[in-house]
Structures are given as structure tokens and as C-alpha cells.
Amino acid sequence: MKTTRLNANHKKLGAKMIEFFGWDMPVEYKGIIDEHLAVRTAAGLFDVSHMGEILITGKEALPFVQHLTPNDASRLALNHAQYTALTTPQGTFVDDMLVYCLDLGKYLLVVNAANTDKDYQWVISHLAGFNVKAENLSDSYSQLALQGPKAAEILRPLTDVRLDEMKSFWAAWGKVAGIDTLVSRTGYTGEDGFEIYTTASNPGVIWDAILESGRSLGIQPIGLGARDTLRLEAKLMLYGNDIDDKTTILEADLKWIVKFKKGAFLGSDVLLKQSEGGIRRKIVGFELLDRGIARPHYPVFVGGEKVAEVRSGTFAPYLKKSIGLVYLPIEKTEIGTEFEIGIRDKKVRARVIPTPFYKRKY
């Protein structure tokens, strides 16, 4: 199994470790509910070094990135990031990701751990005709995420980066705990927070410094278990569950990352047709009306007929109710529509509700 450079830190904290797509990762420390609530009320620190980093450099880096993604990367200023995707010619997902503009002709793609190799192969298979170079730098990067209402307060004393001037989706180079990093105001929890990238060999120094700085403010180390419940409350997509190569970007309710005006990109013709003709199904959020937890792959029934399977589902620790995501036929996607989910031998009532399920109030 692969390990991040913070593996010993997790074990020292008594983390319960699991294998995650070939990586030895912490799934929980104190417990999923405790960790989830810590991020919502104070702060949490995540090791996300397993994620992938692909660097695109060259004269035609921008046109290359524009060709492979639906969002408009030409709108990115220096040290600016956007949420986007690698699309198939069918307008479906190879992966979802962040793109950072690090310089003229230099873009960093930050991709899901589960898809890093696939995404890199995808990128290099499309290089022909573009004056660019693509490098898979995932092994040299460590990445930490500090998320929560107290994140800025905790990070401020440790860095020369001017956090107060950093808006959401912007980044800056600087030192954290004396180590060179790229800090961005991004995250996967629905809270304010920062993602910290470094190629230094000792990211444990940053890990320890942040935990120490935040100790009196209630910071906790957070595992993959709470990472999933947090992102689901915030209705952030998880590749493999909510999006994949069979779901189009429009069906995934991500129309806002599709910028047809920028010009053609892989899958734009299919998406344009779909946007004109109307989508037949759409992902929606639901809550359960009876006791239970809806989990991925549980059957979903409308009018007694199975129409889909739950994509993501859990008991939301902050909202204290069972929520989930499912693709329903478009005529059934109105808020308030009731349907049923098969949970073992019972049919449990559910209702379409607005998303995100949770939105921070600051």
C-alpha cells in the first residue's frame, strides 16, 4: 500500500487506518460524528496527500486545458483556481477537479486520488497537436486541508501568506511553519478553509504546527469518514458515487461549470444538444421521512417502480438526519416530490429537498 508522508503522524494519534484505492489512510480518529462537528464548529485538519497533481506547461497550455475542460480557464488570473472537470466526448466525467493557473502557460490540475493514473493517461493521450508538456507530480506533493470557521485564526500565526486578503478560490505562495507551500482558499467541506500544498519532504512539521496552533480552539485531525459526511452535507460531488463516465455534466446539475461561449471542448457538442433538448434525468438531494439510512446502491422507487439507485447517502451528523443524492427522471425532480427507497426488506419514504443541504452562515 502507498503511504503519505504523514502516515506516522496518523498512527501516533491513534487513527483507525483503512486502505483507500491503494493508500493507507486514516478513516477516523475520535469518531466520525465528533470529527464532523469539530469542522463545523471549530476546525479540522485533513491529510489529503493522496490526491493527484498534474502540471501542464507550455505555450499552448491554456488552449490545451480549454480543450479538455468545460469551464473557462481563460478567466483564471495568476494564482486563481476554478472547479471544473475532465470531460469525455459524451459530455460525461473522466473526473472532477480544480485547475490552478500558476503562471502564463502553467496550469496545475488537482484530481481525485482514485483517478490519478487514469486522469494522467487521459491527459497525455490528448497531447497530440498541442505544444505542451504534462507531468504527473502526485508523488512529490503532500497536501493538507485545514477547514472550519476557525481555520484562518489557526493558520494566521503560522504563515507569512496574507490570509485576510485571500478570497475564495485564490492562492498564494509562502511559508507555513517555515516550509515553502502553495496555500489556496479552497476545500471540500462547505466551510471556510485552506488547502496547503508542499513538495517538502517533511510536511509533518506543518501538520504538528497546525494542530498545536489550533489546540485551544478545538481543532481535531479528521479522517476520510468525516470527509465524506462533510462533503455530502455541502452537496459536493464524489466521483464514482455521484458522477462518472455515464453522467453528463448537465444531469449532474453542474451547469455552472459549463461555459459554451469559450469555444468547443471535448463533449461540448453533446452538452449543447442536451442543454437545448432538455435533460431526461437530474441529480437531486433527498431526506428520509422515516427512520433509516439510505446508502449507495439502495434501490429507489417512484410509483412502485424502480427508477434508480442511491448515489450517495448517509446520516448527516450536523443536520442530524439522513440525506442523500439520486438521479431521478426530470419530471420527478421538483422539490417536495416523495418517493421510496428500499432499505433491506422495507420501503422507506424520502422527499426531494433543496441543496446544498448545509450552507455556512459566515
Next chain:
Amino acid sequence: MYPQNFFYTKDHEWVQVKGDQALVGITEFAQKQLGDVVYVELPAVGTQLDMHQTIGSIESVKAVSEVFSPISGEVADVNSELNNSPELVNQDPHGKGWILRLKVKNKADVNSLMKATEYEKFLEGLEH
């Protein structure tokens, strides 16, 4: 760690016999595996259970686990505290986190179950 007067199953349930009644729950090992318990599905009082028959299920944030009856009997009482405080299963799995009380049908059922030391050895074996 594991009460000496309980009997244990390979599925990590425990049973404590008191006369012709028995308390049933899941073990410390099981609650740790499950993580934060959120719902406990309890059977109705009066339900007849065979040995190894499904009692119900325990839902944690990340998984659902079926609970099997360690011995045969009739459900005399369920721990309704678990409806409001399912975390009792995590906090005190051998005590306040008990799941149900059975009227014992066949006292000899416990003879095929493990005693505390055997269960502890069984757990050690699982770690390899």
C-alpha cells in the same frame, strides 16, 4: 475487558444469562468496528427467535450491521433508550448499551458459545 460471566458469538454478540432470562448486546470489538451508532432496529416484544436468527440491525454512519440472536428465546423487553441515545451502544456496549432481554427457551444453547477467554483469543486471531 470482556465480562467473565457473558457468553460470546463469532458475530460479536454477547449474552448474559440470569435465571430464565438473558440480556443480549454487541461487544466492545463490534462497536469499535461499527463506529458511531445512529440507529438501532429493535424487534417487537413477543418475537420468537431461533439461535442465530436476525434480531435486527445496527446502523452506524458508515455501515449497517445485522445482529443475530446468540440463543433461542422470546423477546421479553427491548432497550428503548437506544431510540433516543443510540450512542449508548458505543459508550457502554456491555452495560447500558444492551439491546434486548430474552426469555430463554433452551438453557443448553450457551454451551456452543464462547466464554470470555475464548472470545479474547478469537479476537487476537482476527488481527492476523
